[in-house]
Amino acid sequence: MIQLLQSAIVFGTVILFGALGEILTEKSGSLNLGVPGIMYLGGIAGLASAFAYESSTPDPNPLVCLLLSLVCAFLASMLGGLLFSFLTITLRANQNVTGLTLTIFGGGIANFFGGSLNKLAGGVGQISVAVTSGAYRTNIPALANLGWFGRIFLSHGFMVYLAIIMAIVLHWFLTRTRTGLNLRSIGESPATADAAGINVTRYKYLATCIGAGISGLGGLYYTMDYIKGTWASEGTIEALGWLAVALVIFAVWRPLNALWGSYLFGVLTWLYLYIPGLNRRSLELFRMLPYVVTIIVLIVVSLRRKPENQPPAHLGLPYFREER
Amino acid sequence: MRGITKTFGPVVANHNIDLDIREGEILSLLGENGSGKTTLMNMLSGIYFPDGGQIFLGDREVTIRSPKDAFDLGIGMIHQHFKLVDVLTxxxxxxxxxxxxxxLNLKAAAEKISAICQRYGFSVDPNQKVYNMSVSQKQTVEIVKVLYRGANVLILDEPTAVLTPQETNRLFDVLRNMRADGKSIVIITHKLHEVMAISDRVAVLRKGEFIGEVATKDTDPQKLTDMMVGRAVSLNIDRPLVEHRPIRLEVKNLTVKSPDGVKALDNVSFTACGGEILGIAGISGSGQKELLEAIAGLQHPLEGSHVIYYPPTSDEPIAGHHVPVDKKGEELLGKDPLQIHKIGVSMAFVPEDRLGMGLVGSMGMIDNMMLKSYREGRGPIADRKAPKVLAEQVRKELEVSTPSLTTPVRRLSGGNVQKVLVGREIASAPTVLMTAYAVRGLDINTSYTIYHLLNEQKAKGVAVIFVGEDLDVLLELCDRILVLCAGKVNGIVDGRNTTKEEVGLLMTNLRKEAQRV
Known part of the structure; x- marks a missing residue:
């Protein structure tokens, strides 16, 4: 049970980062379906930078490792977001198509470099960024040993708590600040925002790029903490990326809902391991659970027709000032 | 404003206009559709930039390049279409x-808003979400928004078009309070009785030119109509008289509610006859669109409404193209557009916005012709030959200029798009042909081609319903003219024995008899 909750929180955190970034992006009216690709980019950039630093220095400093991989992951993901913004905002390409392409692109790039790193390191599973990975997984032993509570909630690396803080900050930003209000109005009605003197293009670019940066941290956390600083091209990041997109809908675009929703998704993802007597077929049924739950939420939300729970009204649509 | 000129391509929207807006005064800006009222005001509020002329504020010349510049100068405009975010308060x-x-301190802002409301007599709940608001409440929010930004000059573009009479009165009370507070107010409107009720001065525009201004107390609706309409330009449109005019369509007590709950059509009754062009006049938004859509099966009228169709007798030239229906008349309401089509009642409908409902912009002429015919024929493969012939025919007869029949119609000019649409509708051999604004945006030549086509249909015995904007054309083309005012039939006049003034007055002044119905 404790193990289930522990792994649920780990997976939940990956999803949570992805979802928080995507909430920020979607609130500006951009539907970026490239989240899985961006998480790939974040993961590989963090890993590659840490690998380069650790293999070039005889005695790597954990703090430098940490900051370097964090910054690289964030920047690489932002580049993904920038590419998406340029295509959809400036060139007004279709957002769905661009996003899906970005997913494929991100996965391809990441696995290419991941494979190259494996080769450099001398074989699959030979990549060693022990110091960096260790830094990510450092916890405070005194807290981690506080009985079952400590083991479930306090035994994780700092990224778990960073995600929680980020959810709260994002909630505060969207509901309490002037900038957040402006951002929401752009997602709802860019023409109104434009008439009120808000720079729609700048807001959309910034929200999409920073959102992508946050999403990418999910990929970083997965590579550094869950698979302990190696590269595996079996596609878990992509699966988690899609879960993050589903979570955005599940959370009806609210960061605080995403917080508990991500842990719920984590539990649902791992549930099959703890149910006895499953064979390969029935196992897959259980792995569908997060998506089933998302569909149910979609149905309930649509039936209730409460405008606050609907997606931003202008989500997925390009904005032209001259168009009437 | 001095010598203001604005052109859109070859069209002169405003020509050399001088206008004064005075402090503590309500000015009405009056004119027909397309006379340039809104354009002129958009230049004050920073939406458009004038091509020539100067704008002075006090003694100082100012340049207004954007809505923000206008706000900084204390000029605010309330547009016909509200710019509000629904999910926000x-x-x-x-x-x-x-x-x-x-x-961001929403509490302080809410207090400031309440203070503004109290000062002028608005009622707004600062914490109400916009999607829960009625149209008049949304308008109030727009006005408060402008006042909150410190505007001293308020421009309202047809503010009463969407309001009920009671809401209009409330709005006028508020406007009078603002006048008392020294604000300058410009109100754009078509409705003469409102002009008389609210304004201190009236400025009249006609076809982009400034005609004159008068103090409201020195004028009356008749004089204003004269100024607004000007002298009738003589247009010679044929109007052959068809002797045999059977009743084709009988509309009884038709009432339609708009989504906002306002009655868009109120108890409308009339008949349309074969061999006759029935003109429908009215200021825009008086229910023309709803009327045509109700007949075509696109609206859901209230109980008690009837639209009865009488098929042509077998000796008429247009008979025999359609599935026969009850000779004593068939109720059209309750049938969907396809059913109406199938039982043989063919409605050729040219919607107000031609691309939105009439044509598919990304398809070529042939494919657009096919939209009406693909259900015919057998087998899963659509017949492409017939539409191609039809497209070729339309192109030749109406002189549509297009690079090829497969060029997306979106790329054609507005006039050509219109020709494609009208050509297709006429080709379906209708017994009732409805057109709305069929010549909007067309040059004189093309307009006449279309008038000619309508006359041809009329000579065949088709009942033509023609919704138009230009009174001169309506008077020259139509056998009878039905005048709509605020969703009611305000009179049906004989096109041959009426005057522009009579129709103009009917358009703007709801008669007492009509009000009682």
Whole structure:
């Protein structure tokens, strides 16, 4: 049970980062379906930078490792977001198509470099960024040993708590600040925002790029903490990326809902391991659970027709000032 | 404003206009559709930039390049279409985009809004969400938004078009309070009785030119109509008289409610006859669109409404193209557009916005012709030959200029798009042909081609219903003219024995008899 909750929180955190970034992006009216690709980019950039630093220095400093991989992951993901913004905002390409392409692109790039790193390191599973990975997984032993509570909630690396803080900050930003209000109005009605003197293009670019940066941290956390600083091209990041997109809908675009929703998704993802007597077929049924739950939420939300729970009204649509 | 000129391509929207707006006064800007009222005001509020002329504020010449410039100068405009975010509250909408110092304090803003409301007699709940508001409440939020930004000059573009009479009175009370407070107000309107009720001065525009201004107390609706309409330009459109005019369509007590709950059509009754062009006149938004859509099966009228169709007798030239229906008349309401088509009642409908409902912009002429015919024929493969012939025919007869029949119609000019649409509708051999604004945006030549086509249909015994904007054309083309005013039939006049003034007055002044019905 404790193990289930522990792994649920780990997976939940990956999803949570992805979802928080995507909430920020979607609130500006951009539907970026490239989240899985961006998480790939974040993961590989963090890993590659840490690998380069650790293999070039005889005695790597954990703090430098940490900051370097964090910054690289964030920047690489932002580049993904920038590419998406340029295509959809400036060139007004279709957002769905661009996003899906970005997913494929991100996965391809990441696995290419991941494979190259494996080769450099001398074989699959030979990549060693022990110091960096260790830094990510450092916890405070005194807290981690506080009985079952400590083991479930306090035994994780700092990224778990960073995600929680980020959810709260994002909630505060969207509901309490002037900038957040402006951002929401752009997602709802860019023409109104434009008439009120808000720079729609700048807001959309910034929200999409920073959102992508946050999403990418999910990929970083997965590579550094869950698979302990190696590269595996079996596609878990992509699966988690899609879960993050589903979570955005599940959370009806609210960061605080995403917080508990991500842990719920984590539990649902791992549930099959703890149910006895499953064979390969029935196992897959259980792995569908997060998506089933998302569909149910979609149905309930649509039936209730409460405008606050609907997606931003202008989500997925390009904005032209001259168009009437 | 001095010598203001604005052109859109070859069209002169405003020519050399001088206009004064005085402090503590309500000015009405009056004119027909397309006379340039809104364009002129858009230049004050920073939406358009004038091509020539100067704008003075006090003694100072100012340049207004954007809505923000206008706000900084204390000029605010309330547009016909509200710019509000539905899921936000009134307060959030009002402070949106403001660059005030310090952090966002919605409570303080709500207090300031309440203070403004009290001062002028509005009633707004600052914390109400916009999607829960009625149209008049949304309008109030727009007005408060402008006042919150410190505007001294308020421009309202047809503010009463969407309001009920009671709401209109309330709005006028508020406007009078603002006048007493020294604000300048410009109200754009078509409705003469409102002009008389609210304004101090009236300025009249006609076809982009400034005609004159008068103090409201020195004038009356008749004089204003004269100024607004000007002298009738003589247009010679044929109007052959068809002797045999059977009743084709009988509309009884038709009532349609708009989504906002306002009655778009109120108890409308009339008949349309074969061999006759029935003109429908009225200021825009008087229910023309709803009327045509109700007949075509696109609206859901209230109980008690009837639209009865009488098929042509077998000796008429247009008979025999359609599935026969009850000779004593068939009720059309309750049938969907396809059913109406199938039982043989063919309605050729040219919607107000031609691309939105009439044609598919990304398809070529042939494919657009096919939209009406693909259900015919057997087998899963659509017949492409017939539409191709038809497209070729339309192109030749109406002189549509297109690079090829497969060029997306979106790329054609407005006039050509219109020709494709009208050509297709006429080709379906209708017994009732309805057109709305069929010549909007067309040059004189093409307009006459279309008038000619309509006359041809009329000679065949088709009942033509023609919704038009240009009174001169209606008077020259139509056998009878039905005048709509605020969703009611305000009179049906004989096109041959009426005057422009009579129709103009009917358009703007709801008669007492009509009000009682």
């Amino acid at each position: 009134a307060t959030e909408n009002i402070v949106l985009g403001l660059k005030e110092e310090g952090k």
